[in-house]
Amino acid sequence: MAKLRTALIIATMAVAVAGCQKKRPETLPPGPGPVDPGPGPGPDTSGEDAPGTPGHFKRNVISDTVLFALDQYDIDAEARRILDSQSQWLTQFPNTRITIEGHADERGTREYNLALGDRRANAAKNYLAARGVSPTRITTISYGKERPIALGSDEASWAQNRRAVTIVLN
Template identity: 60%
Template sequence: MRITRVGATALVVAGALAISACGKKAPAQLPPDPGPATSTETGQTGSYGPVAGSQADFVAKMMGADTIYFALDDSAVDAEDQTALAKQAQWLQQYPNKRATIEGHCDERGTREYNIALGERRANAAKNYLASLGIDPSRITTVSYGKERPIALGSDEASWAQNRRAVTVTID
């Protein structure tokens, strides 16, 4: 019996060594660098950063201001949110042909139906504030995801605070 175990172990080790010996060896010369990225239909990065007017450009210029946050069971736009939305409005005024969707989100507490309605109120509050800053409301659509798309997983106040939000996403 002891010989069988030793033999089996030796067979497994020999097999592992044989398989590892068949692995690919590194090439002697690496292929050339593809060079700077270019703008394509799906890509949004140019040789010097994001393409102007793209979603990547919007996110880069907003530096976090593409998202506003709300208090528990609230859809009011506070002073900090107004600053972020003013920055969004400035970008949207620079690109008058760009449209945007504002996504309303909630934390996990409450029923699905209640959170869908609350997410809609949050998205509409952001849309209305952008409209008050001169952005044509027909350029902005809203959608509510309620509690279906949390950004932070967890059942604590820190996670819930991150999930009570409205996110602006630009579209072509």
């Protein structure tokens, strides 16, 4: 009985191993040959970004960042100037989608700053929508105090961190 069991185990293992072997195809594909790069465009040496790209956006608007006062999310005169330049650019590229990130400084609770960042991002979104940019092209996200741009614990650093940043997705 033990010999029969051992023989069955060996036979099962042989079938399993034989089933796992890779079969060689009847015909092999051709080997690698010389690569012809063709007359296509070469590398971009102009240093300029293509129209509609994130780099083109940053070069052609006043700023991608709107700053806010302490505990505020209202759009002041400087923010309007920046967002007007963004809306003009976005009007030229109607298929471009953006995300507006809302940020806060390190003061306050995590929950408070997430809510404040959300209000800042939505204030910028609503302003752009009022200027003719379709709201369906704009998503918002709040990072609260989680992603500071300036790491100091002073008014100059806090002022830089109270912001809404427009990010081009295409």
